[in-house]
Amino acid sequence: xxxxNSFKQTVGTSSIIRNKxxxxxxxxxxxxxxxxxxxxxxxxxxxxxSTPNILLEGDWVRTDTNGSGDFGGLNANVAKAQLTPAGExxxxxxxxxxxxxxxxxxxxxxxxSGAKETPHAAGQAYVxxxxxxxxxxxNGMGSFNPDSGGFHLIVGKTQVVWAQERGGSRIIYIxxxxxxxxxNSAHPVYNSTGHFEDGVLVVDTVGLPTGGGIPGGAVxxxxxxxxERFEVSPDGQHMKIVYTYSDPSLYVAPHTYxxxxxxxxxxxxxxxxxxxxASDPIEGQSIVPPAQQ
Amino acid sequence: MVGSPGLASRLYSSTExxxxxxxxxxxxxxxxxxxxxxxxxxxLAATVLTLRVGSAQGxxxxxxxxxxxxxxxxxxxxxxxxxxxxxxxxxxxxxxxVTKTAIEKREKADQKAIRWCxxxxxxxIMDPGRPIDIQxxxxxxxxxxxxxxxxxxxxxxxxxxxxxxxxxxxTNGDSIGHWEGNTLVVDTxxxxxxxxxxxxxxxxxxxxxxxxxxxxxxxxxxxxxxxKFTWSDPKxxxxxxxxxxHYYRMPANYEPPPGLPCNQYDDLRTQFLGFTPAAVRKPSDxxxxx
Numbered sequence: 090x091x092x093x094n095s096f097k098q099t100v101g102t103s104s105i106i107r108n109k110x111x112x113x114x115x116x117x118x119x120x121x122x123x124x125x126x127x128x129x130x131x132x133x134x135x136x137x138x139s140t141p142n143i144l145l146e147g148d149w150v151r152t153d154t155n156g157s158g159d160f161g162g163l164n165a166n167v168a169k170a171q172l173t174p175a176g177e178x179x180x181x182x183x184x185x186x187x188x189x190x191x192x193x194x195x196x197x198x199x200x201x202s203g204a205k206e207t208p209h210a211a212g213q214a215y216v217x218x219x220x221x222x223x224x225x226x227x228n229g230m231g232s233f234n235p236d237s238g239g240f241h242l243i244v245g246k247t248q249v250v251w252a253q254e255r256g257g258s259r260i261i262y263i264x265x266x267x268x269x270x271x272x273n274s275a276h277p278v279y280n281s282t283g284h285f286e287d288g289v290l291v292v293d294t295v296g297l298p299t300g301g302g303i304p305g306g307a308v309x310x311x312x313x314x315x316x317e318r319f320e321v322s323p324d325g326q327h328m329k330i331v332y333t334y335s336d337p338s339l340y341v342a343p344h345t346y347x348x349x350x351x352x353x354x355x356x357x358x359x360x361x362x363x364x365x366x367a368s369d370p371i372e373g374q375s376i377v378p379p380a381q382q
Numbered sequence: 383m384v385g386s387p388g389l390a391s392r393l394y395s396s397t398e399x400x401x402x403x404x405x406x407x408x409x410x411x412x413x414x415x416x417x418x419x420x421x422x423x424x425x426l427a428a429t430v431l432t433l434r435v436g437s438a439q440g441x442x443x444x445x446x447x448x449x450x451x452x453x454x455x456x457x458x459x460x461x462x463x464x465x466x467x468x469x470x471x472x473x474x475x476x477x478x479x480v481t482k483t484a485i486e487k488r489e490k491a492d493q494k495a496i497r498w499c500x501x502x503x504x505x506x507i508m509d510p511g512r513p514i515d516i517q518x519x520x521x522x523x524x525x526x527x528x529x530x531x532x533x534x535x536x537x538x539x540x541x542x543x544x545x546x547x548x549x550x551x552x553t554n555g556d557s558i559g560h561w562e563g564n565t566l567v568v569d570t571x572x573x574x575x576x577x578x579x580x581x582x583x584x585x586x587x588x589x590x591x592x593x594x595x596x597x598x599x600x601x602x603x604x605x606x607x608x609x610k611f612t613w614s615d616p617k618x619x620x621x622x623x624x625x626x627x628h629y630y631r632m633p634a635n636y637e638p639p640p641g642l643p644c645n646q647y648d649d650l651r652t653q654f655l656g657f658t659p660a661a662v663r664k665p666s667d668x669x670x671x672x
């Protein structure tokens with residue numbers, strides 16, 4: 090039996106212990122709440138960075154930042170790729186030009202000597218392209234290095250679609266899926282996956298066909314990774330894509346260059362259709378020289 | 383005390399001095415435990431929430447990737463395939479001017495478009511022999527497949543067509559869409575009269591005056607997509623021509639195989655299609671010619 094005094098003393102001791110316990114519990118609880126708040130804040134920040142940049146969606150055209158005035162000059166400022174001997178071997182097979190169109194068959198016609206320019210009479214067209222429209226649909230190495238054709242980006246739930254005006258589209262999966270195993274594929278198919286980092290679409294591509302056609306005389310092989318960063322300006326009117334090709338077997342150092350684009354204007358903008366009919370003789374020939382004064 | 387005696391007395395009690403407060407503290411010994419448990423619960427909930435939000439673009443959900451349905455009645459995005467039982471196409475009622483000769487002329491033109499690997503356009507793109515990809519963006523919905531055709535752009539951000547005086551007709555035309563409940567209604571004009579495959583399922587063909595209305599609606603919890611097509615054209619149809627396709631949703635992890643090549647310079651292919659291979663012209667002797 091506990092006397093009144095001892096009861097008070099017991100209660101008092103118990104009270105002190107419990108007060109301490111309460112204090113510890115409070116500190117603990119506040120710490121947990123603080124941690125929870127921090128985690129929630131981080132989650133919110135992650136949510137913001139992972140949110141697709143809706144400004145990316147729209148119609149884009151490549152810009153001539155060099156003032157080159159012609160398509161051949163657009164890549165004038167791209168530094169030459171630093172290739173390994175294996176990379177040089179691919180480059181020599183592919184040619185060092187600005188890139189072919191990836192046609193299904195090699196040209197059958199005799200190549201032009203290209204040495205002399207013969208004046209043409211008024212009304213006389215000359216053949217510039219012997220096999221026009223070959224390699225369509227698609228442009229710019231299958232939507233990797235766009236040329237003068239406009240293109241359109243659509244940001245869906247699981248894909249970013251790169252739609253071209255010459256037909257064909259490129260899919261960039263943004264649902265977190267991994268690349269498929271393409272190591273044993275006899276005919277590798279490129280595969281692009283992407284995610285958003287602070288509104289910048291970062292895309293990784295594997296499975297590019299072996300060959301050239303990349304600005305700076307760069308090349309692709311079975312193990313090449315291409316990273317693209319799609320960054321839209323804060324006003325939404327401009328975009329740049331930073332390309333980086335990585336492959337230790339082909340490159341001494343990763344090969345990087347940048348393309349710039351403007352959003353098509355004025356609104357409402359819409360996709361054109363770039364028609365090319367190889368059965369039409371006009372497709373491959375020059376403009377007809379007008380009568381000279 | 384005025385007001386709620388329960389809450390007020392608890393608040394008041396906690397500030398009391400002396401043995402009563404100690405007794406209250408002794409009685410509240412169990413609530414410390416509850417408090418800690420509550421905090422832990424909050425902590426766990428926050429952690430779970432954090433992990434969920436963080437995984438928005440995190441680990442790939444392979445189970446969800448196998449799914450071929452959707453709880454969102456407007457979730458048209460995905461790959462869709464037509465099967466043997468997917469088409470409900472009644473015969474079209476044509477105007478008398480669409481004679482057998484006129485139809486044969488159109489058929490020849492369609493064969494030529496195939497032979498030369500032209501962009502094939504509508505309505506071929508909606509039944510191209512392989513799954514079509516539909517992606518719903520903020521501004522537009524795009525429809526395409528890995529075949530020789532332009533992607534279809536269905537604009538959701540405008541309610542009027544581009545001025546026909548400005549718009550250059552295309553094989554797909556100018557499409558605008560809007561939602562009526564959970565049905566996407568798409569209106570298309572501006573078709574090119576000659577380019578691509580112009581034949582319309584059930585009879586008839588598209589011309590410069592053709593008007594198409596489509597209704598997209600998900601069925602079967604998103605596993606099926608119904609598209610009702612209604613073609614109108616006073617030069618071709620006596621009455622509007624309607625038919626319906628049911629597309630099956632492909633699993634979310636589906637990836638299309640690469641498009642098959644279309645090579646208009648392949649002589650074997652050309653002959654197989656019943657055409658005579660054309661001579662390839664020699665490029666002129668000028669710089670840059672190829």
